Amino acid sequence: MRELSVTESVPEDVVTLVREARQVVALSGAGMSAESGVPTFREVQRGLWERFSAEELATPDAFEADPALVWTWYRWRQALIAAVEPNPGHRALAAWQRHLADQGGWLAAVTQNVDDLHERAGTDVLAHLHGSITTHRCADCQEPVEVPDPAYDGFTVPPEPEQPPRCPACQEGLARPDVVWFSEMLPAEAFDAATAAIRASDLVIVVGTSGIVQPAASLPLLGLERGVPLIEINPEETGLTEVMDFAIRGRSGEVLPRLLA
Numbered sequence: 669m670r671e672l673s674v675t676e677s678v679p680e681d682v683v684t685l686v687r688e689a690r691q692v693v694a695l696s697g698a699g700m701s702a703e704s705g706v707p708t709f710r711e712v713q714r715g716l717w718e719r720f721s722a723e724e725l726a727t728p729d730a731f732e733a734d735p736a737l738v739w740t741w742y743r744w745r746q747a748l749i750a751a752v753e754p755n756p757g758h759r760a761l762a763a764w765q766r767h768l769a770d771q772g773g774w775l776a777a778v779t780q781n782v783d784d785l786h787e788r789a790g791t792d793v794l795a796h797l798h799g800s801i802t803t804h805r806c807a808d809c810q811e812p813v814e815v816p817d818p819a820y821d822g823f824t825v826p827p828e829p830e831q832p833p834r835c836p837a838c839q840e841g842l843a844r845p846d847v848v849w850f851s852e853m854l855p856a857e858a859f860d861a862a863t864a865a866i867r868a869s870d871l872v873i874v875v876g877t878s879g880i881v882q883p884a885a886s887l888p889l890l891g892l893e894r895g896v897p898l899i900e901i902n903p904e905e906t907g908l909t910e911v912m913d914f915a916i917r918g919r920s921g922e923v924l925p926r927l928l929a
């Protein structure tokens with residue numbers, strides 16, 4: 669594995685790899701949205717949630733124990749995501765996807781992020797492995813639940829928690845975000861699409877993920893098995909660095925536009 673700093677010019681062999689790739693999978697994590705102002709999972713919670721880690725809040729047990737606390741966390745995050753914009757990293761991936769399509773190739777965007785910043789940058793996302801924060805369903809009958817946009821500005825932490833609405837379909841369950849909580853299975857369709865894309869790929873780019881959360885963190889290993897070149901873009905070393913061919917140490921909002929220029 670070769671580690672490259674963002675200040676270095678991108679070495680010829682990495683540029684060639686990127687230029688010649690035709691079937692690309694881009695696996696993204698929270699770091700992809702960091703420069704847009706969306707906190708990563710590693711960042712401490714604030715206000716109402718400062719006593720909890722994200723892993724603790726993003727669980728069925730936490731919702732069971734205190735639905736208002738968890739519901740408000742997701743409404744606040746949803747408001748923040750609505751209030752920020754995709755960054756140059758998101759836009760560079762969208763441009764690359766269009767370019768590859770023009771060349772008869774493809775870029776499959778596979779993300780762990782529950783935000784819609786890839787889509788708002790113009791990228792067609794193949795798989796939201798951990799769901800989406802912009803839609804909701806009933807925690808009991810699983811029916812979709814329409815919920816108005818959150819009344820928060822996304823920056824001010826809500827003073828007190830709000831109760832999730834009751835499900836209009838079964839009148840029993842509470843509305844919950846359409847995200848995958850820890851200990852919940854990933855949507856099979858999304859995971860299968862991601863594994864199929866990696867099996868058919870000729871390059872895998874892993875952007876802004878710590879490579880800790882499973883089974884998403886195992887996806888690049890499918891590429892490794894097939895000898896597909898793996899490139900990591902992350903300011904820091906991760907749980908996946910050792911299996912990478914190249915690790916570009918830098919922020920995705922700076923590296924991707926340069927890499928794809």
Ligand SMILES: CC(C)NC(=O)[C@H](Cc1c[nH]c2ccccc12)NC(=O)[C@H](CCCC/N=C(/NCCC(=O)O)S[C@H]1O[C@H](COP(=O)(O)OP(=O)(O)OC[C@H]2O[C@@H](n3cnc4c(N)ncnc43)[C@H](O)[C@@H]2O)[C@@H](O)[C@H]1O)NC(=O)OCc1ccccc1
Nearest residue numbers: 697698699708709710780850851876877878881882919920
């Ligand atoms: C903590 C971890 C060890 N736990 C797990 O992996 C668990 C348990 C588990 C399953 N298999 C295992 C095997 C071994 C050990 C544990 C397990 N997995 C599960 O529970 C999964 C479900 C996992 C999905 C959970 N939901 C999320 N999100 C949605 C909700 C929400 O968002 O609220 S995960 C959530 O956290 C993850 C955060 O990780 P990253 O995205 O990598 O972000 P992170 O903050 O960690 O790091 C940011 C990175 O960006 C970098 N960065 C920062 N700035 C920039 C920048 N500017 N540019 C580039 N990079 C940057 C940083 O350096 C850093 O590296 C994301 O996936 C995100 O979606 N379900 C499951 O396996 O079901 C079956 C099952 C069922 C029962 C029992 C067993 C198995």
